[in-house]
Amino acid sequence: DGGITQSPKYLFRKEGQNVTLSCEQNLNHDAMYWYRQDPGQGLRLIYYSQIVNDFQKGDIAEGYSVSREKKESFPLTVTSAQKNPTAFYLCASSIGGKNEQFFGPGTRLTVL
Amino acid sequence: QKEVEQNSGPLSVPEGAIASLNCTYSDRGSQSFFWYRQYSGKSPELIMSIYSNGDKEDGRFTAQLNKASQYVSLLIRDSQPSDSATYLCAVLVYTDKLIFGTGTRLQVFP
Numbered sequence: 001d002g003g004i005t006q007s008p009k010y011l012f013r014k015e016g017q018n019v020t021l022s023c024e025q026n027l028n029h030d031a032m033y034w035y036r037q038d039p040g041q042g043l044r045l046i047y048y049s050q051i052v053n054d055f056q057k058g059d060i061a062e063g064y065s066v067s068r069e070k071k072e073s074f075p076l077t078v079t080s081a082q083k084n085p086t087a088f089y090l091c092a093s094s095i096g097g098k099n100e101q102f103f104g105p106g107t108r109l110t111v112l
Numbered sequence: 113q114k115e116v117e118q119n120s121g122p123l124s125v126p127e128g129a130i131a132s133l134n135c136t137y138s139d140r141g142s143q144s145f146f147w148y149r150q151y152s153g154k155s156p157e158l159i160m161s162i163y164s165n166g167d168k169e170d171g172r173f174t175a176q177l178n179k180a181s182q183y184v185s186l187l188i189r190d191s192q193p194s195d196s197a198t199y200l201c202a203v204l205v206y207t208d209k210l211i212f213g214t215g216t217r218l219q220v221f222p
Contacts, residue, residue, distance in 0.1 A: 042212035090155055097208045103155040
């Protein structure tokens with residue numbers, strides 16, 4: 001059963017803590033993406049990776065970090081430097097950079 | 113000017129009617145256009161992609177693209193209450209990034 005999984009579904013964090021959001025896909029897609037969605041706003045690109053061991057900053061990368069050590073996995077770390085981390089985080093993947101993107105179920109992060 | 117613009121709605125239509133959702137974009141070089149449906153609290157689901165001028169039909173959905181006027185639209189025929197959701201327009205721009213509109217909320221009432 002192919003797809004994109006994200007965990008956890010809900011995450012609560014205290015201010016000053018780093019947290020890592022998981023994203024895994026078994027679609028054999030080369031490209032993976034992280035977006036953030038806030039109420040009333042469109043999806044904003046945080047980081048993306050088109051190939052293993054390579055990734056690029058998106059429009060709002062400050063306060064976030066990623067790694068791409070395996071084709072299937074693209075974890076996102078929300079660091080304490082991110083000033084307003086409470087949001088809905090969405091991971092997506094595509095066959096290549098110009099193709100349709102498919103989304104995982106998302107992780108809702110709340111900072112207490 | 114925003115790169116991708118949509119009317120936030122809500123767009124209210126009666127069950128069985130045609131819902132028409134519109135989107136305009138600013139990058140004249142864009143070649144790929146997508147419509148996603150997002151139910152409240154869920155992630156976006158791809159429902160249509162269109163790459164050439166004209167219409168593309170898939171079941172009750174029709175995507176329309178006019179590159180000269182820089183707009184893309186989505187028609188939903190025979191609207192059902194289960195179509196009530198936010199519809200996101202997304203455009204692949206010259207940097208190979210997908211830019212999303214803020215979405216149009218559709219309400220289909222019985």
